[in-house]
Structures are given as C-alpha cells and as structure tokens.
Amino acid sequence: MPTTKTWAVHLLTASGAAFALLAALAVARGAWVETFLWLGAALFVDGVDGPLARGFRVGERVPWFDGAILDMVIDYTTYVFIPALILARSDLMPPMLAAPAGILVAVIGALYFADTRMKTREYGFRGFPAVWNMVVFVLMVFAPPPVFSVIVIVALAVLTFSPVEFVHPVRVKRLRPLTLTVTLAWSIFSLLSVLAELKPNQLVLAGLGLTTVYLTIIGAVLQATRFRLPRRS
Template sequence: MILKKIYAWSIHLFTALGAVLGVLAIIYSIQAAQANILDNSINYSYYLKLSLYCVIIAIIIDAVDGTLARTVDIKKLAPFDGALLDNIIDFTTYSIVPCIWIYVSGIVSENWLIPSIILITISSAYQFCQPNAKTDDNFFVGFPSYWNIIVMLMLCFQTNQVINQAIILILSIFSFIPIKYIYLSRLDNISKSKVVKFITLTYSIIASSITVIAVYLFPEKTPDEFLFIIITFIIFYIIFSFKLNIKPIK
C-alpha cells in the first residue's frame, strides 16, 4: 500500500513538472525578447528554441500523466486535485506561453498584436472553464486551445502575418461554437474500426514528430514537404471531427 501511495503521489509530481516547464518557457521567451532588442539574432533563436522545447516536453507530460493516473485509484491513494493542477498547467503552456511567443516573435502585425493576445486568452479562459469542455465519450467541445502547437507551427513554417491573423481569429471564434473535436490521446470512440483508430493514431504521431523536427530546425524554415503533411493532417482532423458531429458512432 505504501508503494502504491508513493507511486500515486509521484504521478502528481510528474504532472507538476509541467508547471516548471511552463515557467522556464516564459523565462526563455523573456531572454529571447531581450536578445531581440539587442539585435542579437543568434541568442534570440537560441532562447526561443529553448522555450519551444520546454513546451514540447510539457505536452508529452500532459499526454501521458492521465494514462499513468488511471493505472491506480489515484483519488484514494493521493487525495489531491490532479485535474485542477492539470488545468492550471495546461492554461499556462497551451495559452499563456503562446501569447508571449506572439509578442516576442512578430508573427502577427503590430496592429494585431494585442487583439491576437486578447482573442487567445479570452477564448482559452472560456474553454478551460466550460463544464462540458470534455465529453464523457472523450471529445473536446469547441476548439481545444491547441495554441501552443498552432503558434509553434507559425514560427517554424514562417507563415504570412495575414494568414496567422486569420487563423487566430477563426480558431478563437470556433472556441465558442459547440462542435466536438477528436481528443487525440483518447481515440476509443472515434470509430468501431481498429484500422481507423490505428490510422488516426499513426497520422497524429507522424504530425507530432514533424512538429518536433520543425522546432529542431528552427530558425531555419521547415521544408514545404513537412508543411504539406501537417496541413493534410489538420484537414483530416477537422473533417473527421465534423463527420463525427454529423454522424456519431453508436
């Protein structure tokens, strides 16, 4: 029993590492901004890349900590609000840090800088406080605040400011529209077919791997071939999610 309690509390500690990584991501972003002011492009890219890496590791922790928690009766063994901790960390790493990246990097125009930050923070605050943000059958309701991934891709693929601004506006609006989106780490209810689940999982792993490679290559622009794969995955994700809204699995 003691070992089980230690294991349960270690899972909460593992989750809490995401908070440390979130703070480090903010610190490195500030250092990148300072380097940018001094017109030191090498240090700017170095510190911004460190910030991106911190968030990638935080995403990995977020993807696996829930699975670890479900291996034991964690609420009984470690009476601690892990869900609240998870939400606090996610709001930081999925929404606040990307806003800082936008402010530091110039991926939107100066006129759109503050409006973009307002759109992301307000829409994310709404999403994170929705009681039905995640359904019982493991779907997100409304755009699921993947702002860290979105902004990361904007940085790595060096997309046009106008395109970036349009994406931020559209996704912010869709945060308030109650459409179900696939929860990529919980694919049980997307299809009865194991093949469909396998393809979806494989496609998401490929897209995730390309995102990591894109960060590794930063500040060099990611090859267009990788951009094509990411775009097709996003299209697949949106179409499949919308299809499940129209014709859910019974």
C-alpha cells in the same frame, strides 16, 4: 493509501509548471526554438500523466488532492498563456495586433477551461479545445502572411464556443488507431521542424500540414457521420 508512485505522478504533472517557466524565459529572449522545446516537453508530460494517474488510481489513493485541477492549471499555462505570450512577442503579426491577439487567446482560453460542457459523449471536445500551443507552433513554422495568422486566431477563438467537435486523439474510440498514428506523425514532423530551427524542408512541411489538417477536421467529420448513421430498428 498514498504511495511513492502516487506522488510521483502528481510531481510529474507539476513538472509542467517548470517547463512553462523555462518556456516563458525563452520567449523573453526571443529564443523560439528553445521555447517550443520546453512546450514540447510539457506536451509530452501532459500526454503520459493522465494514463499513469488512471493506472495507479491516484484519485482513490489521495482523495483530498485534486490532480484534475493541478492538470488544468498546468494546461492553461502551457496550452494558452505561453502561446499568447508568443503571439504578443513574436512577429507573426504587426505590433499593433500582436498584443490584442495574445490577450484574445489568454481570455478565451481561460473561459474555455471553465466550461463544464467541453467534453462530448465520445470524450472529444465541444468547440476548439484551446490547443493554442499547437496552433502558434504551426504558424511559426509556416510563417504565413500576418493577415492569415490573424484570420486563424480569430476563427479558432470563435470556434471555441461553437458546437463543432474536435477529436481527442487518445479517448475518442472511432478511428482511434488512425488518429493515434496521425498524432504520432504530427509529433515527429514537429520535432523535425524544431531540430531544423523552425525552417524544415518541404517534405516535413507537407507532413506537418497534412497531419495538422487531419487533426483539425476529423472531429467535425466524425460528428457529421454520427448524425447521418441510420438508426437500428
């Protein structure tokens, strides 16, 4: 039977749509710090609504309301569409490439969200998991040469439908304490970067870079070691 807590969880998930709209309005003004503040708020909501939904068993209490579909709608908007909009409107790459890059992200991200094979047996992700919000944020902070941004976007778009695995920081059990710690560190470095108006000091840059590298490659490392583990007799 539905309860106030059940609907509160669904409302919390739906609040991501409000953050997405606020982020889009900030993009229109070129207010990048504000944009990432709203996307950060949406990312926080996405990190807590799943455990709350499982804890309160919202799927059992309101079986006719699909929270998973709601979550995917919000995720596509905040993880893919708004970052694509940032690519199209920012100066990460030349104007002639900005809109095509945004379109590439928007289309590839949409296709990925419809792929029923995206989750692995360990609850990681098969292929790059369309976390374009994190990718675009890191690129904005580091502000690399435009050609590097183009290479990163194209490479991750290709990896989206590859067999290479990427970690889910919460659900993958192997190295979970370490991965959760690195994820927390990434969040702290990201917040410090936003507070520094996307121009953090070298220490924060180093921390953000190292944690980004770990979260990017650890899934493939775990995948490789799983295949190399000897079978028990």
